[in-house]
Amino acid sequence: MTGDVSDWYRHDRMPHIFCTGCGNGTVINCTLNAVNEMGWDIDNTIFVSGIGCSSRSPGYIVTDSLHTTHGRALAFATGVKMAKPEFNVVVFTGDGDLSAIGGNHFIHACRRNINMTVVCMNNMIYGMTGGQGSPCTPVGAISTTTPYGAREPVFDLAELAVAAGANYSARWTSYHVKELTKAIKTGMETTGLSFIEAMTQCPTSFGRRNKQRKVTDMIDHMRTHSILLSKKRRMEESGEKVPDDLFTVGEFVRRYRPALGVVEE
Amino acid sequence: MSRIEFMQGNIACAEGALAAGCSFFGGYPITPSTEIAEHMAKKLPKLGRTFIQMEDEIASISAIIGASWTGARAMTATSGPGFSLMMENLGYAIMTETPCVIVNIQRGGPSTGQPTMSAQGDMMQCRFGSHGDISIIALTPSSVQEMYELTVKAFNLADRFRCPVFVMSDETIGHMRERITIPDEVEITQRKPLLKGRLPFEPEDDMIPGFPVFGEGHRVHVTGLTHDMRGYPDTTNHETHATLVKRLVNKIESKKYEIADYDLVNPEAEVVFVTYGPATRTVRQLMKNRSDLKIGHLNLRMVWPFPEKLLYEFENAKAFIVPEMNLGQISREVERHTDVRVVSVPKIGGEIHTTEELLKAMEDFI
Ligand SMILES: Cc1ncc(C[n+]2csc(CCOP(=O)(O)OP(=O)(O)O)c2C)c(N)n1
Ligand code: SF4
Numbered sequence: 001m002t003g004d005v006s007d008w009y010r011h012d013r014m015p016h017i018f019c020t021g022c023g024n025g026t027v028i029n030c031t032l033n034a035v036n037e038m039g040w041d042i043d044n045t046i047f048v049s050g051i052g053c054s055s056r057s058p059g060y061i062v063t064d065s066l067h068t069t070h071g072r073a074l075a076f077a078t079g080v081k082m083a084k085p086e087f088n089v090v091v092f093t094g095d096g097d098l099s100a101i102g103g104n105h106f107i108h109a110c111r112r113n114i115n116m117t118v119v120c121m122n123n124m125i126y127g128m129t130g131g132q133g134s135p136c137t138p139v140g141a142i143s144t145t146t147p148y149g150a151r152e153p154v155f156d157l158a159e160l161a162v163a164a165g166a167n168y169s170a171r172w173t174s175y176h177v178k179e180l181t182k183a184i185k186t187g188m189e190t191t192g193l194s195f196i197e198a199m200t201q202c203p204t205s206f207g208r209r210n211k212q213r214k215v216t217d218m219i220d221h222m223r224t225h226s227i228l229l230s231k232k233r234r235m236e237e238s239g240e241k242v243p244d245d246l247f248t249v250g251e252f253v254r255r256y257r258p259a260l261g262v263v264e265e
Numbered sequence: 266m267s268r269i270e271f272m273q274g275n276i277a278c279a280e281g282a283l284a285a286g287c288s289f290f291g292g293y294p295i296t297p298s299t300e301i302a303e304h305m306a307k308k309l310p311k312l313g314r315t316f317i318q319m320e321d322e323i324a325s326i327s328a329i330i331g332a333s334w335t336g337a338r339a340m341t342a343t344s345g346p347g348f349s350l351m352m353e354n355l356g357y358a359i360m361t362e363t364p365c366v367i368v369n370i371q372r373g374g375p376s377t378g379q380p381t382m383s384a385q386g387d388m389m390q391c392r393f394g395s396h397g398d399i400s401i402i403a404l405t406p407s408s409v410q411e412m413y414e415l416t417v418k419a420f421n422l423a424d425r426f427r428c429p430v431f432v433m434s435d436e437t438i439g440h441m442r443e444r445i446t447i448p449d450e451v452e453i454t455q456r457k458p459l460l461k462g463r464l465p466f467e468p469e470d471d472m473i474p475g476f477p478v479f480g481e482g483h484r485v486h487v488t489g490l491t492h493d494m495r496g497y498p499d500t501t502n503h504e505t506h507a508t509l510v511k512r513l514v515n516k517i518e519s520k521k522y523e524i525a526d527y528d529l530v531n532p533e534a535e536v537v538f539v540t541y542g543p544a545t546r547t548v549r550q551l552m553k554n555r556s557d558l559k560i561g562h563l564n565l566r567m568v569w570p571f572p573e574k575l576l577y578e579f580e581n582a583k584a585f586i587v588p589e590m591n592l593g594q595i596s597r598e599v600e601r602h603t604d605v606r607v608v609s610v611p612k613i614g615g616e617i618h619t620t621e622e623l624l625k626a627m628e629d630f631i
Contacts, residue, residue, distance in 0.1 A: 046479055064485050067488035067498075075323065075328055075331075078327075079317075080334060082291075082315050
């Protein structure tokens with residue numbers, strides 16, 4: 001460890017814009033703890049993001065950073081990393097940013113398996129624009145653009161990253177602080193694209209409309225409705241029925257395929 | 266010393282970029298610009314620099330902006346449909362003051378139109394296509410030699426003004442083969458570094474802030490949101506916004522006569538052609554064919570910012586004739602700045618103007 005995790009914060013930009021109870025702060029903390037444990041140099045680490053609440057994160061971190069356009073963070077980050085593979089590049093993105101407008105960049109960054117870490121704060125909604133449906137809004141959930149309940153199936157982002165070619169993919173939640181931190185760190189240690197999906201509570205835009213008004217309701221929901229991937233697989237193998245309303249957490253893949261943007265020895 | 270070659274316009278563009286020290290190319294194939302990407306794909310890796318074929322044009326311009334912040338001289342090349350896709354991030358490059366070069370080898374539009382034919386239909390799009398109030402620099406070569414020289418110049422202007430710079434060429438010049446003289450060395454303007462104690466978006470006397478290259482300890486936050494001189498978002502203060510945007514426009518507009526690039530021929534003439542790109546060649550041919558006529562010529566190698574005062578140099582002008590491969594985009598700009606009669610000579614479909622067409626256009630005035 002190089003120092004205190006608070007060294008990574010841009011203190012003169014506080015207070016932040018996140019709502020009270022928002023899960024984004026937890027994910028930023030977990031990420032910075034991981035970065036700090038990696039012993040990365042502040043001046044050699046670049047944070048990149050698109051547009052959305054989650055994408056405001058780099059603004060509170062005291063490194064060089066790019067807050068770019070909606071959905072394009074990974075394309076900008078690809079430019080940074082390919083021009084300067086020595087940099088540690090971390091991308092913060094939202095579920096809408098990454099999988100709707102940025103879906104194409106997401107699968108191609110995974111396919112290139114470019115050596116960077118992508119942390120997606122999946123609050124299942126468009127937070128910044130006030131609660132519209134996203135490709136990750138669960139079927140039946142209410143948003144301002146799905147007033148009768150979302151009908152489109154959702155993207156499984158962690159699985160998508162695996163299929164598209166990322167070397168590392170994991171999903172945790174803002175409740176699983178330790179596991180999330182460890183997954184981000186493992187992702188950082190793994191060469192190639194590491195994708196960490198962090199399910200987060202958005203009390204303002206999601207919870208309020210979906211009978212999870214209190215922050216604790218949403219965190220409780222994540223605690224009680226997540227199931228470890230390995231456990232789910234065991235249950236399936238033994239023919240046990242896995243309840244429909246559970247979502248998987250854990251490590252989806254860790255592998256060592258050739259990667260782009262690696263410093264040549 | 267220099268060497269003489271016979272070269273295609275697009276290759277001259279790529280060679281100019283290489284000579285200018287372009288170290289990052291991100292692009293997506295589109296006719297008639299592809300030879301630029303192909304040549305860069307061949308050359309850049311051998312020089313230890315980076316070529317990457319991105320998944321689309323939005324990704325391409327994103328990548329070159331990202332690369333530019335690491336200090337790279339970065340470029341992309343495209344044509345109409347791809348150019349349209351880049352408009353959002355063009356605004357980002359302007360707002361964040363990111364130097365980069367965007368080459369548009371124009372073809373016939375709208376839509377996928379005429380992929381293999383020449384046009385100049387994107388001249389207004391490059392000026393006004395992005396959102397918000399902007400100023401941009403657009404260079405317009407009319408020969409293979411100029412394709413080389415203006416690409417070099419584009420990098421220098423981009424670094425000097427901390428802004429995106431366009432090379433607005435077209436299929437005719439891009440695919441034409443001509444004799445070209447390649448110098449051993451080209452002049453290179455360095456990006457002004459950010460000095461200690463200065464803020465990353467704090468303008469110096471020339472309205473341009475020093476550039477805080479990533480990784481050098483500046484710890485700069487770059488955002489497309491309206492920001493203060495620290496680079497921090499300040500989106501609801503009207504003064505911050507007005508000061509920033511006016512500076513971004515004025516840093517270019519105030520220097521336009523210093524950077525204007527043109528030929529001004531026969532200022533005493535009564536009939537004056539205003540051209541850029543292929544029509545420049547036709548006017549020159551016409552002047553050769555009809556040396557008995559006094560023909561004035563303003564050839565613009567830089568169309569934006571538009572150097573309107575040059576029109577006043579033609580004190581006896583009775584008419585400005587503007588042949589373009591569109592339905593009259595720059596002729597309207599000329600009209601805006603003069604009381605003299607302006608005659609647009611539009612031509613679309615892919616063919617360049619003939620001397621007969623230009624002669625006919627000037628008949629009423631001789
Ligand atoms: C090209 C473009 N389209 C739309 C928007 C408006 N917009 C801003 S943020 C956002 C959604 C953000 O949602 P998400 O990525 O899930 O992030 P969150 O705010 O939930 O963290 C949208 C649609 C935009 N800024 N740019
Ligand atoms: S709207 Fe939701 S995601 Fe955005 S800051 Fe508020 S709680 Fe967080």
